Amino acid sequence: MRTNDSSGAAPAAWLAIAGLTVIVVVPFIAVVLQGIFPNIGQGSFAGPFSSFVATLFDSALIGMAGNTIRLGSCVVLASALVAVPLGVFRALYRIPLAPLWDVLLLVPFMIPPYIATLGWIMTLQPRGYLQQIAGFNLAPFLFSLFGMTMVMAFNTFPVVYFAVSRTVEAVGARYADVGRVFGASPARAFWRITLPLSAPGLVASLMLVFAAAIEEYGTPAALGRRAGFQVLVTGIDLRISDWPIDLPGAAILSILLVVMSLLTFLLQRWILARRSYQTVGGKPAAKDKRPLGAMKVPVMIAFAVVAFLATGVPLLSILFTALSRTISGGLALDNISAENFLSVFNNSAGALVALLNSFSLGIGTALITGLIGVLAAYTVVKTKIRGRVAIDTMTILPNALPGIVVAVGLILAWNMPWLPATPYNTAFILLLAYCCILLPQPVRYTTAAFQQIGDSLEAAARVFGASGVIAFRRILLPLVFPSLASAMLLVFALASRELVASVVVAPVGMQTIATFIWRQFEQGSIGLGMAMAFIAILITTLLPLLLLTLPRRSGLVAE
Missing domain, CATH: 1.10.3720.10 (MetI-like)
Known part of the structure; x- marks a missing residue:
C-alpha cells in the first residue's frame, strides 16, 4: 500500500522537478531548438529546419x-x-x-579512457617504450x-x-x-x-x-x-x-x-x-x-595477458613517464626522478589549483546529484502524485545524453546575449554539466534501495503521527543512505576526472585535473601531465574505497 498523503511528497516532487529542469531539461531543449531554429541565438525563429538539409546530407x-x-x-x-x-x-x-x-580486471574501468590512451601512445609510438625494449x-x-x-x-x-x-x-x-x-x-x-x-x-x-x-x-x-x-x-x-x-x-x-x-x-x-x-524451478543453482x-x-x-595489457601497460607507462626527467632520456636509471611529482605539489602550471578545482566540483556534484536523486527516486517509487511520471522521464533522459551533447546544450542555453545573468564562463557551468552527466548514478542506486523497502514502515510512522517529511528523514533516508553514499562516492570519483565537458565549457583560465593533463600533453610537458594523471588515479580510486570501509571498521553498519 502506497501512501496518498502529499504532505511530504509534494515538496520533494517540486524540488526534484526544479533541479531536473535546470540540470537536464534546459540543455536538452536548447540543443533541439538550436537545431530547428538556426538563428535562435539572435532571438529569431526564422528559417526553421533550414540547417537540417545542409547538415544531414x-x-x-x-x-x-x-x-x-x-x-x-x-x-x-x-x-x-x-x-x-x-x-x-x-x-x-x-x-x-x-x-x-577480479581486482586487476576492474582497474581498467577505473582509469579514465583518455589517460589510458595517453599511456598507450607513450608505449606504442615511435621511440616509445615498446621500441626501446623490443626495437620496433x-x-x-x-x-x-x-x-x-x-x-x-x-x-x-x-x-x-x-x-x-x-x-x-x-x-x-x-x-x-x-x-x-x-x-x-x-x-x-x-x-x-x-x-x-x-x-x-x-x-x-x-x-x-x-x-x-x-x-x-x-x-x-x-x-x-x-x-x-x-x-x-x-x-x-x-x-x-x-x-x-x-x-x-x-x-x-x-x-x-x-x-x-x-x-x-x-x-x-x-x-x-x-x-x-528463465528457469521454472525454484531450487537455486549449485554453486560448486x-x-x-x-x-x-x-x-x-589468458587472465595474466589480459590483466597485463589492460592494467599493467597503461599504469606502467603513466608511471614511467611521470618518473622520467626527460622523455628523450627513455628507460634509463639516470633518467628516473620524482621531479614531476614534486612539481605537481609545488603547483607548477597551476597543478594544485587544478586538483582543488576538480575535487571541489566533485564534492559539489556528489551533493547536488545525491539530493536530487534521492528526492526523485522517493517521488517515483513511494508516492502516487501526478508529477512522478515526468520526474521518471527526466531522470532517464541523461542516459541518452552523451557528455559532448550536455556541453553543447549548456553553451546554447546559457550563452544567449539577452540573458540578464548566466553561469556561462563560470565554474557553475561545469557543475551543471557534471550533474547532468552523472545524475543517473544516484537515481539508479536509490531507486533500487527504495524498491526494497516495504510501504509498511512509512505507513506505521504515519499511524503514530509522523508527517511525511519526518517519516522520510527518520526512517526511509537512513535505510537508503548506504546506497546513496556509494553512488555519491562514485559520482565524486567520476566528476573529479571528467574530460569532455571540462574541455568544452570550462571557463577561461580555469583548470581541472582533466584539462590540466590534456593541455600538458598537447604542450609537450608530458611528464608533468602523467604525474598528475597518476595522482588522480590513486586519489579517485583509493579514496572512495577507503571511505566505504570506514563505516564497517567503526561499527556503524547495522548488522
Missing part, C-alpha cells in the same frame, strides 16, 4: 556517423571476445587467485580503427566480464549438466542452455559498451584525428571550437548522437523482451565450481 556527416557506428560495433565485438570467455571460466570453474584477477613500434596500428578499438575495448571489457561472470555463476552448471545427461555435448549444452539463460546480462552489458564507445571523446580525439578517422563526438567538438563556429550544425550532430544512444537502449529492451529465458584440469595453464595465461 553533408558527406562528412555521413562519414562521421558511419565511423561512429563502426567504432562502437568494433569495440563491442572486441570487448565480447576478451570478456566472455574469461567471464565464463570465472563463473563455472575454480580459478586460482580469482579475487586478485606499433604506431601505424595504434593510430587506426584497430588501435582505437583495442584501447577502448581494454577500458570497457570489465563491464561485460563482470556481467557475464555474475550472471553465468547465478545460472550455474546444473542445467547444462541435465542437457548432457540427455545426450548434449558440452559445447551444445553451453550454447543452448547456459548462454541463453545468461543472455539478459550479456546483452545489457554489450549495449552499455556500445553506448559508451559512441560517446567517448578522449580516445577518438587523441588517436582518430591523426588517423583521419572522425566520429560524431569529435565532429561536434570541431564545430564549436574551430572557426567558423557552427552552432546549428553542432546541435544537429548532437541530436543525431542522442538518437543513436536512445536507439541503443531501446534495442536492448526489444532484444530482452523478444527473447526472454569445477576444477580447470588440463585447461589450468592456458586459462591462467
